[in-house]
Amino acid sequence: YVSAATLAGLLAFAVAVATLPLGPAAKLGALALLVAATWRFKENLGRMLDGTEPRLGEAVPLAGRRSDEVVAAFMIHPMTLENFWSARRFAWLRPLVEKGLISEAGVRQMAESLRPMKVGELQGIRTTDGKSIRCYLLSSPLLPDVFRDNPELATRRAIEGARLAQELGAEVFGLGAFWSVVGNKGVDVQAAVPDITITNGGAYTSGTIKAAIPGILEHFAAEGRDLKQATAGIVGANGVVAFGIARTIAPQVGKVIMIGRDLERLERSAATLRRASKDTEIVTTTSYDTLKEADLIFTATSDPNPVIFPQHVKSGAWIFDEGRPADVDESVAAIPGVRVIPGGVVRPPGGMTSNIDLQFGDGQVPACLAETLIIAATGEHWRKSLGPQTLTENINFFVEQAAKLGFEVVD
Template sequence: MLFLSIVLLALAFLVGSLPLGHLLLARLGLDTRVNSAYNLGVENVLRRVGPGPALLSAALDAAKGFLAVLMTSSLSGVSGSGPELSVLAGLAAYLGHLNPPARLYGATAPRGRGNLVLLGVLAGLSVAAHLNYWYTVLPLVVYAGVLGLGGFVSVATLAGLAVFALLIGLSGLGVAAKLAALALLLSAAWRFKENIGRVLDGTEPRIGQDVPVTGKRDDVVVAAFMIHPLDLQDFWQSRRFSWMRPLVQRGVIREQTVRQMAESIRPMKVGELSGIRTTGGKEVRAYLLSSPLLPEVFRDNPELATRRAVEGARLAQELGASVFGLGAFWSVVGNKGIDVQAAVPGITVTNGGAYTSGTIKAAIPGILQHFQAEGRDLKQATAAVVGANGVVAFGIARTIAPQVRRVIMLGRDLERLERSANTLRRANKDTEIITTTDYGALREADLIFTATSDPDPVIFPQHVKPGTWIFDEGRPADVDDSVRAVPGVRIIPGGVVRPPGRMQTQVNLHFGEGAVPACLAETLIIAATGEHERKSLGAQTLTENVNFFVEQADRLGFHVVD
């Protein structure tokens, strides 16, 4: 009997793993990536594919749970184990649905949330396994009540399963049934951990709430953008993590433990941008995704950062976004997005470099004009460009070289700097071009333009003379706050854009209310225009793409913040 029981439980797992709903929708020619319950919830599947296919898909999932219990119900009576084996079979079917074997269905097998399978299991326990109706009906009543009050499917499911586990635990059933009921609750809690996190963060859709997906409405497009905390203060922004803050402050949890934990967290949805509407009337929504790697991780473990960026691109695709933008240090991982795009070809990936360059190109003339308007002699000025080995910073050097007496190009690779400097020298015979790796050289500059990818500030008071103007394009900022104490210093943030409409978000992006970084604006512009071939990848930025984003930003209503 033991051998037969094991065989039936294995069959129950396989029955639960059958992707019947997925196969049905695929056979009907529907995009299961967008329409699957894993992404949007059963209620949105119903809204998007219609009642017929949605209800048939739901019935197939419920049938899997019912069949798994039915197969073991007769044996449980013969073996004298009562409904215990049936409860175990229900657990096996549910686990199969949550974790379909990759060897059978491929590495991208659809993973459902399993509510309909659970419904089938409860029905099977009542009808086939003859479990007392109170054990199955009361959890459904609690589920319906919690769902009606809160509107969150995940919370309602866990509440119903908690009641089921409690009732089984208090019953006269054997230990196996009690452990199986507890395992059902724990498995669901693990499956819904991201949903619960989004409930805490206020980004989880309620039942009946339509979730925007690119391609479903002509006037709505959806993008996704990857962010990361700049420090632990940013890490605490998310309510799913903020409970740890007082424990760290009291020494109960070590700060290093939190940092290590952050490295193990896969990408998740932490917020949305809403209220963005172009001058043509198109609504642009953006999901903010994050794997909370802190800045030093990008330097010390670039392989992990690239892997998380790839996972973020896959999540963005599952959520129905058409474009995936890489922000801050994400923009430099995986060969500046090339490896991420190669790993996830089904979604457009951009590092935002083109429009970032465009905003700088648009801002520099105004900065130089204001500099002169205050009585400063631009023709006799010395300008320094920090991070000049990079594409953006070199573009700055190329723009300002004809207008000043001397340019100091500062970077890490002196040989590369010299090659770039020679290009500028040939085009600007009257301008002195100096290359250096020494930050002390900045003391000679009247104007400093900085655009590095360093995780920490690189410019401090000892590097700056009084009266210097600093244009800081670095994200995180290249200029330490202490520089503001130097007399006459003016720090101008770069690459800040205000999208059209009335943008709202739950996440502090550190660019001011209603403003976003240029790399995020580029992601939004690609989504709005549908010009996916304009994406920015790798170290090269085409001039025609820079001009495209500047022109389209103006047409759509995006404005660079001075």
């Protein structure tokens, strides 16, 4: 608010100089001063536009100030330009793009130049043991394709986000959506900012899947469908999460089709499954066309676009979609009998409120964010998820602690 007052004063000064009989140098100087100050205070003004700046006279709790409160931060990004416009600080750009005054390419270029900023806050989360959790939502508005095409920039922005989280008083910093794969899945970010705990959320994400799969299989069987005769397709099977799914369901179905980009790695993983599940047929492929055989499909890729379309799915198939953004195209829902089940969605305890739509439903968050909150609540920072490996003991830890603290998996 001091920044806003300063800019208001400088605006008045620039207008006064413009109306006085002064030379062009003085007028340009006043304008340059106004522009420089606006750039300097852009983040303060952005928070005011977003409604995340504390109001005058409002208390600003800091980590450690209250014995029953912990503070975390979580990094998000827009999935589409529609998400980009949803932030009030950027909403003014939309009509300019629609009128052709600014190109979409120009907006994307601007987004890539912006450092991480605070865009929202989760409040009202209170665990069953009485601990309050405050979570700041940070964002550098990179769109999904940037993570694929410019990973160095994405890693740099993640490191800057971790430093901002530390400045805000957060004890734990979570990497959400495509942030979770940058910098060697968070390893490089942690190395660059060692004084705050970094997590990519992989352990509890795997845990929510582990918790949900028995229920999915039970409901599938309850409809009179024989699991031992069923074929399950695993999409993204080169990844840790999808391979974990394959390992869980392989003993329970007749056939598993593992789909991924690296056939050599898939074969090594399949060999492990064949030793553990000798009665199950395990096949590997890079072709999505083989999904047409599957009665059950489990998908968990990091692709920024849908990978499963109607031509890949047969009538009556059940699909568990762990991808963020979704791996299953919306058109798949039109196939008769198909059921698409979103995965990795959690409802934190208490009455959570947020000034920004996370796209997971009212009062709900992704499992990777929930892992960030659980680490902050328990203080067990060594349980963080970094790199490609996820320890079974940590997966079990988050499942157990989530139940104790009041977190619920949405199924």
